[in-house]
Amino acid sequence: DVKVTQSSRYLVKRTGEKVFLECVQDMDHENMFWYRQDPGLGLRLIYFSYDVKMKEKGDIPEGYSVSREKKERFSLILESASTNQTSMYLCASSFFGQGNTGELFFGEGSRLTVL
Amino acid sequence: AQKITQTQPGMFVQEKEAVTLDCTYDTSDPSYGLFWYKQPSSGEMIFLIYQGSYDQQNATEGRYSLNFQKARKSANLVISASQLGDSAMYFCAMRGPDSNYQLIWGAGTKLIIKP
Numbered sequence: 001d002v003k004v005t006q007s008s009r010y011l012v013k014r015t016g017e018k019v020f021l022e023c024v025q026d027m028d029h030e031n032m033f034w035y036r037q038d039p040g041l042g043l044r045l046i047y048f049s050y051d052v053k054m055k056e057k058g059d060i061p062e063g064y065s066v067s068r069e070k071k072e073r074f075s076l077i078l079e080s081a082s083t084n085q086t087s088m089y090l091c092a093s094s095f096f097g098q099g100n101t102g103e104l105f106f107g108e109g110s111r112l113t114v115l
Numbered sequence: 116a117q118k119i120t121q122t123q124p125g126m127f128v129q130e131k132e133a134v135t136l137d138c139t140y141d142t143s144d145p146s147y148g149l150f151w152y153k154q155p156s157s158g159e160m161i162f163l164i165y166q167g168s169y170d171q172q173n174a175t176e177g178r179y180s181l182n183f184q185k186a187r188k189s190a191n192l193v194i195s196a197s198q199l200g201d202s203a204m205y206f207c208a209m210r211g212p213d214s215n216y217q218l219i220w221g222a223g224t225k226l227i228i229k230p
Contacts, residue, residue, distance in 0.1 A: 009158075033217070040124070042206065042220040058217070090160065101148055101167070102210055104218060106160035 003027075006091050006107035013114050019078040021110050023091030030095060032074035033058075033104065034066060037088040046089075049074055081114045088112075117142045117211050121221035129229050134194040136224050138207035141188060147211045149190040150218060151181065154204040163205075166190055202228045 007022035025032065031050050035043040045058030047066040055066050063085060067075045074093075078085055089110045096102035118141040128134045140149065151163040166174045166181045174181040182191040194201055204225050208218040 040222055042222040043208075044220075045217060048217060088158065092160070096210075101150075101165045103150060103162045103165060104160070105162070106152075109158040111158070 004091055004093055004105050004107040006089075006110045008110050009108060011110060011112045013081050013112065015082060015114060017081050017114075019081050019112065019114075021076040021078075021089055021091075021112070023074045023076070023107055024072050025074075025093040025105070026072065027093060027095070027105065028071065029093035029105070030071070031093060032068065033092045033094075034064070034074065034076045035090040035092065036060060037090055037109075043090065046076065078112075081112075083114050086112060086114045117144075117147075117209060117219045119207050119209050119219050119221035121207055121224050123224045124222070125225040125227070127227050127229055128197055130199060131196055134197050134201070134226065135182070136192040136194075136205050136207075136226065138190045138192065138221060139188055140190060140207075140209050142209065142211055144211045147209055149181070149183070150208040150210070151179070151190075151192045152206045152208065153201075154206065154223075156203070160206070164192065197228050199228050199230060202226060 004025045033048040034046045044060050046064050049055045049068040065077045091107040092104040094104045120139045147168045149166045153161045164174050164176045164179045166183045173183050178195045180193045204223045206223045207221040210218050
């Protein structure tokens with residue numbers, strides 16, 4: 001059974017703390033994504049990666065960084081958490097190629113609260 | 116620019132009735148793909164159905180079908196014989212040829228099935 005696993009379902013952090021959100025997929029997918037989800041705004045792309053050590057900014061990269069040292073793992077880093085980063089964070093992976101729809105497979109989400 | 120619009124923020128439907136969730140899209144690319152995802156209250160995003168822009172027939176997957184009207188740029192999700200477990204957020208998304216790694220997302224529709 002294919003799987004995307006996010007390290008923490010719920011986190012509570014204080015303003016200014018460094019936060020790591022980890023995501024691991026077991027499908028050998030090239031592409032991995034970090035989204036942020038807020039009510040009424042849908043999903044907004046923070047960063048994505050199409051290969052090891054490669055990363056591209058999405059729509060809202062400010063205040064975030066990412067790391068992809070291994071194909072299966074994509075980490076989201078909040079260098080100095082702020083209250084406006086309180087949100088649900090979703091990790092996803094995909095493979096897009098011949099005869100493939102490119103659908104995204106998602107983790108269960110990490111709900112971050114910054115106090 | 117590509118855009119997805121879901122005009123129904125919320126819907127109430129009686130159990131066993133059919134449901135149509137609206138999705139319109141905007142793109143100038145001739146090649147694109149349309150996706151529907153379901154997000155229950157538990158948070159995980161579940162892929163439901165996919166329609167390619169060159170597909171001749173409307174996509175179906177069990178109780179889910181996609182009413183694809185290319186000229187009107189609409190891709191409505193139809194759920195037949197709704198069940199209580201269908202209560203969730205539903206998101207429409209689009210992938211274009213120039214964004215092979217990414218999906219553009221609508222804001223979502225919250226569907227509540229009444230017993």
